[in-house]
Amino acid sequence: MTLPLLIANHCLAIESAWDNSIRYALPGFSAFHEDAPSKWTMLWGDPIPLPENREQLYRFHFKEGNYTGIFSKLGRTYYFEMGDMTMRHTLGNATVYASATNDRALFRFAVWFAYTLLAATCHTTLIHASAIFCHGKAVLFLGESGTGKSTHSQLWLNHIPGTSLLNDDSPALTLHNGVPYVFGSPWSGKTPCYLKEGFPLKAVVRLCQAPHNEIHPLTTIAAFSALLPSCPPALTHDETYSDLIVNLLSAIISTIPAYQLQCLPNADAAQICYQTIFQP
Amino acid sequence: MKIDNRFKIRKVANENILIIPGKSEHEKTQIIALNETALILWNALKGRDFTLEDATTILTDHFEVSPETAQKDVSQWIALLAEHQIILT
Numbered sequence: 186m187t188l189p190l191l192i193a194n195h196c197l198a199i200e201s202a203w204d205n206s207i208r209y210a211l212p213g214f215s216a217f218h219e220d221a222p223s224k225w226t227m228l229w230g231d232p233i234p235l236p237e238n239r240e241q242l243y244r245f246h247f248k249e250g251n252y253t254g255i256f257s258k259l260g261r262t263y264y265f266e267m268g269d270m271t272m273r274h275t276l277g278n279a280t281v282y283a284s285a286t287n288d289r290a291l292f293r294f295a296v297w298f299a300y301t302l303l304a305a306t307c308h309t310t311l312i313h314a315s316a317i318f319c320h321g322k323a324v325l326f327l328g329e330s331g332t333g334k335s336t337h338s339q340l341w342l343n344h345i346p347g348t349s350l351l352n353d354d355s356p357a358l359t360l361h362n363g364v365p366y367v368f369g370s371p372w373s374g375k376t377p378c379y380l381k382e383g384f385p386l387k388a389v390v391r392l393c394q395a396p397h398n399e400i401h402p403l404t405t406i407a408a409f410s411a412l413l414p415s416c417p418p419a420l421t422h423d424e425t426y427s428d429l430i431v432n433l434l435s436a437i438i439s440t441i442p443a444y445q446l447q448c449l450p451n452a453d454a455a456q457i458c459y460q461t462i463f464q465p
Numbered sequence: 466m467k468i469d470n471r472f473k474i475r476k477v478a479n480e481n482i483l484i485i486p487g488k489s490e491h492e493k494t495q496i497i498a499l500n501e502t503a504l505i506l507w508n509a510l511k512g513r514d515f516t517l518e519d520a521t522t523i524l525t526d527h528f529e530v531s532p533e534t535a536q537k538d539v540s541q542w543i544a545l546l547a548e549h550q551i552i553l554t
Binding site (some may be wrong): 243244245246405406409410412413418421422424427428431434435438439 | 475477478
């Protein structure tokens with residue numbers, strides 16, 4: 186079966202001979218199904234042979250399935266292995282090859298990973314953030330896990346009229362004719378919010394917990410330092426992919442204001458953040 | 466000593482930066498912004514072996530600064546980059 190997904194204006198077709206229930210088994214994917222001509226293909230099939238002399242770039246622990254993920258490369262070809270799944274992609278190529286897995290969490294993550302590999306060459310990335318939209322503009326909330334990104338989005342939904350959630354874990358950040366946009370994606374963490382819409386980015390806000398509410402603008406370097414660790418870490422451990430991500434972020438911070446919000450989990454935090462961004 | 470050729474300067478908005486990726490998923494990525502002086506040193510010294518004197522001379526050639534002051538600045542620059550294993554001594 187083929188499942189074409191349109192994410193942030195890029196169409197990725199997932200092709201597989203082994204399972205026709207992918208579309209229904211994965212929450213969120215069906216909302217992105219669109220019979221558009223696909224730019225990229227993720228082909229699920231036989232195991233990918235891994236060359237012995239590949240260079241390891243990044244290794245991490247994937248909590249959802251208790252797996253170790255390893256990202257490596259040899260020349261211009263990248264490899265990713267996790268559990269029983271292996272993946273191969275040659276930079277500049279339109280196809281990602283992956284070996285079949287029956288683990289749903291792994292499958293979901295593998296599609297996420299494949300999308301980031303392909304999209305990076307088209308100034309697009311998935312970013313670890315919570316995103317809302319308000320008056321037709323998107324706002325990204327960044328911060329390390331546990332800082333309250335989802336909580337802060339929820340405060341906007343409750344206290345700022347006209348606000349909706351766009352994505353709660355991994356929205357897509359992209360440039361559309363040079364203008365920064367945020368799109369929803371099929372990956373939204375624990376919150377089932379699967380919107381394929383995109384909105385121009387109004388502001389980026391780095392959250393940190395504090396015993397008070399206070400907001401101030403970030404310098405270029407501080408804004409970059411807030412955004413970079415929120416981008417896919419495997420990619421930022423490779424020089425070529427780093428260049429692509431850095432160029433995207435550079436374009437974002439040159440045009441979009443970034444703030445640091447020291448905050449409590451209360452209505453006042455959302456109010457001062459909203460006023461600073463939308464009513465300066 | 467030598468600048469590790471795995472590091473390169475990247476242009477972000479109007480800043481020149483170095484990215485030091487964390488070695489594991491638990492180690493934070495660090496970002497160093499280079500000022501004009503640091504950038505001159507980097508461009509003049511990358512890709513070759515150099516001494517403290519070589520680096521000091523670059524500053525005294527570029528700026529009206531005493532060799533003592535230049536050496537003090539250069540020592541700080543080297544110490545910071547060596548701490549992050551960007552300069553290998």
